Amino acid sequence: xxxxxxxxxxxxxxxxxxxxxxxxxxxxxxxxxxxxxxxxxxxxxxxxxxxxxxxxxxxxxxxxxxxxxxxxxxxxxxxxxxxxxxxxxxxxxxxxxxxxxxxxxxxxxxxxxxxxxxxxxxxxxxxxxxxxxxxxxxxxxxxxxxxxxxxxxxxxxxxxxxxxxxxxxxxxxxxxxxxxxxxxxxxxxxxxxxxxxxxxxxxxxxxxxxxxxxxxxxxxxxxxxxxxxxxxx
Numbered sequence: 001x002x003x004x005x006x007x008x009x010x011x012x013x014x015x016x017x018x019x020x021x022x023x024x025x026x027x028x029x030x031x032x033x034x035x036x037x038x039x040x041x042x043x044x045x046x047x048x049x050x051x052x053x054x055x056x057x058x059x060x061x062x063x064x065x066x067x068x069x070x071x072x073x074x075x076x077x078x079x080x081x082x083x084x085x086x087x088x089x090x091x092x093x094x095x096x097x098x099x100x101x102x103x104x105x106x107x108x109x110x111x112x113x114x115x116x117x118x119x120x121x122x123x124x125x126x127x128x129x130x131x132x133x134x135x136x137x138x139x140x141x142x143x144x145x146x147x148x149x150x151x152x153x154x155x156x157x158x159x160x161x162x163x164x165x166x167x168x169x170x171x172x173x174x175x176x177x178x179x180x181x182x183x184x185x186x187x188x189x190x191x192x193x194x195x196x197x198x199x200x201x202x203x204x205x206x207x208x209x210x211x212x213x214x215x216x217x218x219x220x221x222x223x224x225x226x227x228x229x230x231x232x233x
Contacts, residue, residue, distance in 0.1 A: 013114055013115055014105045014106065014114065015105070015106040015114045015117055015122075015123070016103055016104060016105060016106070017103075017104035017105075017106065017211075017213045017228075018120060018121060019104070019228070019233050020104070021091060021093070021101070021104055021213065021215065021226045021228070022100065022101060024078040024090060024091050024226075024232065025037060025076065025078055025091075025093060030080075030232055030233075031232065031233070033080050033081065033082060033232060034080075034081040035078055035079065035080055035081070035090070036078075036079040036081065037076055037077070037078060037079070038076065038077050038079060038185075039074055039075070039076045040075045040076070040077060040185050040187055040199050040201065041074070041075060041187035041197070041199055042072040042073060042074050042075070043072065043073050043074075043075050043094060043135050043136070043137070043197060043199050044072055044137065044140070044195060044196050044197050045068060045069075045070050045071055045072070045073060045137045046070055046137050046139045046140070046196065047067075047070065047137050047138050047139045048067040048068050048069060048070050048137075049063035049064070049067050049137065049138035049139075050063055050064050050067075050068065050094070050135060050136075050137065050138070050225060051063050051064070051134075051135075051136050051137070051138055051140075051141050052064065052107070052126050052133065052134070052135060052212045052225075052227055053126050053133070053134060053136075054126065054127065054128040054129055054130050054131075054132050054133060054134070054203070055130075055132055055133075055134040055136070055144075055165075055188075055198055055200050056129070056130035056132060056161055056165075057127065057128075057129045057130060058134075058141060058144065058145075059145065061126075061141060062109040062110055062111075063109065063138040063141075064107045064108065064109055064212070064225075065107075065108055065109060065110055066107070066214060066222065068096055068222060069096070071096075073094055073095055073096055074094075074095050075092060075093065075094050075095075075135055075199045076092070076093050076095065077089050077091070077092045077093075077185065077201050078090045078091040078092075078093070080231050080232055082231070085205065087184075088202075088204055088205060088229070088231045089184065089201050089202050089203065089204055089229055089231070090204065090228075090229055090231035090232045091226055091227060091228055091229060091231075091232075092133065092135070092201055092226070092227045092229075093215075093224055093225070093226045093227075094135050094224060094225040094226075095223070095224045096222060096223055096224060096225075097221070097223045097224075098223075099217045099221065099223040100217065100223070101215030101216055101217060101223055101224055102216065102217055102218045103216050104213040104214065104215055104216070104226065105213060105214045105216055106123055106124065106211060106212075106213055106214075107211075107212040107213055107214050107225060108124050109124075112124040123211040124211065125209040125210045125211040125212070126209065126210060126212070127208075127209050128203045128206070128207050128208055128209070128210060129207055130161075130207075131202060131203055131206045131207060132200050132201065132202060132203055133200070133201055133202075133203045133210060133227055133229070134198050134199060134200040134201070135198070135199050135225070135227075136197075136198040136199070137196065139196065140190065140193070140196040140197070140198060143190050143192055143193040143196060144190060144198060146192065147160075147190060147191065147192045148160050150192070151163075151164070165186065165188065165200075166182065168183075168186050168188060169182055169183035169184075169185075169186050169200075170182055170183050171183065172184070172185055172186060184201060184202040185199075185200065185201045185202070186198075186199075186200045186201075187199050188200060203229050204229025204230055204231045205229070205230075205231065208230070210227055210228060210229055210230065211227075211228055212225060212226060212227045212228070213225070213226050213228065
């Protein structure tokens with residue numbers, strides 16, 4: 001029973017999403033907006049503790065309070081083709097099983113008390129300051145911090161994003177000849193720990209605070225984790 005609770009969580013009070021995120025990943029169109037799915041890669045989850053954050057402002061990022069079984073899990077983004085703002089990443093999903101979620105429970109970190117949320121659409125989320133979101137394991141975050149520290153020590157005149165990460169993002173740009181197309185996603189394997197990766201993606205309309213939700217089956221098992229970039233609905 002203790003292992004079951006660690007794997008699938010045993011939360012107390014929970015806050016449920018007002019949106020069924022299945023519709024973002026099961027339909028070609030929602031509310032007149034054309035949707036496109038794109039599988040970025042598989043995330044290596046070594047500790048079972050997941051962090052959702054802006055990967056460029058990740059120092060001090062805490063893992064979500066619920067844990068999953070270690071393994072490799074696919075990450076899919078839902079791209080909304082909007083009339084006013086073009087292509088926008090509306091949501092990102094980390095999928096732990098093929099089971100269908102019946103409800104969506106707000107994902108929180110230690111210290112976030114959902115009983116303090118008063119309105120139906122209130123939420124806790126993670127801050128974005130560089131226009132990016134990501135999924136990573138807590139162990140990966142530790143090695144990523146070490147990589148960033150070592151980079152600054154060895155090359156203080158350089159910036160790890162502009163000198164390393166941006167170069168990798170650019171490789172995924174749709175139009176390599178367009179200097180404004182800097183790429184929207186990256187499956188980044190750590191040079192100092194090549195079996196661990198961070199899956200990064202653009203964050204909807206950019207900076208802000210965005211919630212994530214556990215997809216929970218009818219039997220109470222976690223089947224997915226979704227980040228909502230507040231583009232749709």
